[in-house]
Amino acid sequence: MAHARTTQPVLTAQKAGLLGCRICGRANPGAAQSCSRCGAALHRPGGLQAVMAWLLAGLVVYIPANTYPMLRTKMLGEETDSTILGGAIDLAHHGSWGVAGIVFVASILIPIAKFITIGYLALAVHRRWPMRGRLRFHLYEAVEFIGRWSMIDVFVVAILVALVQFNLAATIAPGIAAVSFALSVIFTMLAAQAFDPRLIWQSADTDTE
């Protein structure tokens, strides 16, 4: 694959009227509905609608995730609400630059980067922007890989809420943002999954044609 860009035209499965199975990789006849080897349903590289829809949903719920409080901390009768960004800033104010950095990266940078990446990939495929398919594939792999780690914030909230319940002295309750953030992560993961990496190669092939 490193020498994909050759001057000679290469016969691709698509051109040959074959459809690859995403589970076992067998090339099936184009008209087949299910894989002749593993029996899994065969998906034709479809549109980008599902990607865009999941991405939009993730973006929408990401807004309340940042504007509403993530944690409601009650200490000695004094109640404080903290949003994700507010929490990171508070931590930075208290000198915990490391933790503040982790929170900021995991909860702000990465989700935003995911939105941008998935959006870029979808647009690039849709608009047939010229680009090297390999780079795009790496981007896609990175998004897929990071997706499962984006729930750190939600896990932290869940653990804190479960542990810190000392009635009068200190109580922590989850805010609306926790649910929103979890939804946002789920939606972006679904968006990434809905994206068919074959489209990258398809567009890369058409580029080279």
Place this chain on the structure above:
Amino acid sequence: MTTPSDMEITPPRRSFWRNLSPVWLVPVLAVAVSLGIAWQSFADRGTLIEIEFENAAGVVAGTTEIRYRDVAIGMVETVSFTPDMQQVTVGARIDRTAAEALSAQAQFWVVRPQVSARGISGLNTVLSGVYIEAALDPGSVPDGSRRFTGRDDPPLVMPGRQGTRITLRAPDGNRLTPGAPILFRGVEVGAIEAPRLLDGAEGVLVDGFIEAPYDRRLSTTARFWDTSGFAVSLGTGGLRLSVGNLASILTGGIAFDTLTDAGEPIDADTVFELYSDEDTAMASSTSVASPDQLRIAAEFDGSVQGLSPGAAVRFRGVRVGEVTGIAARQVDMGPAPLIRMQAALALDPSAFGLGSEASPERLMAFLEAQVAAGLRARLSASGVFSTSLVVELLEVQDSPPERLLRPEDALPVIPSAPSDLTDLTTSAQGLIERLTELPIEGVLQQAINLMEAAEDLLEDEGTRALPSSVVSLVDDARDFVGSEALQALPGDIQGTVGDLRAVLARFEEQRAVETLVETMEAVQGVAANIDSATTEVPALISEVRRVVGRIGDLDAEGLVNAARDLLNTADTFLDDEGTQAVPPALAGALREVELALAELRGSGLVDEVSETLGSARSAADAIATATQDLPQLAERLNGLVAQAEALVAAYGARSPVNEEALATLREARDAARAFAQLARTLERSPNSILFGR
């Protein structure tokens, strides 16, 4: 195997909508949910209100809650100042439901921890920080007010509590702390606020609140007094210590009670007087103090010792005011200035019964009219044995016409009348002296003696063994008691006493007795001289002595006869030859006697004297017999009674008849005892009846 043929790929031209994937529902739902959340939080945001505080210590934006009945209804958002920097403006968002109920009557105050004698409050705010408490009046109509003025202190009464607000007037606010309880027969029924100074007048006003079921007790007959602390009083009933409840001791307290149930309901702006103690409160004629008192002065010539500020001013015996000050005042600016004592009086117009709209001006007019009709101020003692004075306003009959002076620059002066204090003192002294002279101890001793004698008699065996002639004894007793002599005795004595008085009066007029006695004494002296001189003389002397003795004994029956005898004897004696031997001195003396007698006779006095002496004699006789008889009578009666009693007792069985008989007899004995006492008193000083001494 055939090679796959080229596929004709003709992408179908499908419509945009049919091209849409159902997965687009997800972002639509997400938007909808997000918008829903956003709308809900906007809706829950509450209404912004502004409260102005004098002092907002501890109020923090974003932390301080607004609470109503201890439930959070909002949160402070901003703390800023009014444009003139005089007040703190607190902006807060409160729940819509609460905001809808807000009216202009809503009250807000900052709850802070407070430690006072009445306890600790707001302790929870030590940890959680202060909060702003709201009080909404359920009776008010919500009018959408959004700007309020905060209070410095919690209101005395939460809006909506049923009850009556009252206002009390007190001389000072020393023991009136805000929140001190109002007690009704020991039950806390309300509380007071902080006292505030009266404008222009003396004293303070303090507002209070009495809760609903108890405020029915309020009427024009309600009396309020201060129960704070202890009260110790020493009176005829002994030492008395009054202690209120503990809270009252620490913070002061007010109690009230009603004199009668007949009071009229009070008005909203009634001002009650706060008395210093219960006795004063209950003794006062009026509870509803007029807001304004009439201030006048009274001037007195003499000393005002015993009059002190606070002393009562009475009008026909009813307290209508008090003395507020005493000062000396120079009246006449001459070389010998005249100083008068001036007492400033504060009079309560309502106490005069001038109606509810009584004003000082009306009282002034009333007093002017009364002074013209004879009303005067006078000092008088506050009690028979008291040395403290009160000022009395009373009508003095036939007083010289005067009028109420109204100087421009001083208090109006009411004319005064001289006091009768000295008379009272002397008459009291006389009364006491007379009381000490009463022979109480002697009488008691006699009574005791008599009782002892009676007991001895009753216990004597002999009396019990008497024959059973009860009937005759009782008859005897009845006869004796009913005898005319006994019945007539008091009349007799009275008659004789009257006679004697008349006699003595005549004697007094004519001074005859003195002359006579003098003469007789002279004769006696002469007679003593004669004694040794002649043998015939002793007869004369004895005669003279008899006369003198008789006169001394008031034995006037034979006095005149004796005097005549004496004269005759003296005549014969003088004519007698033997008399010639009598020394000339004796002769002279006898002549003097003769002369005196002759004068007596000649002046016609002798007849009169004999007459008067005769009646005096008879009177004295009557008294003598009476006096002599009385003890006997008493003894006889006593004896009779004792006998009878013993007999009745000896009869044995305590039948009802016996009981009655015994009772009768005891009464008879009491009568006998009284007679005995009378007899003894008469015996001792027969004159006492005559002269009242």
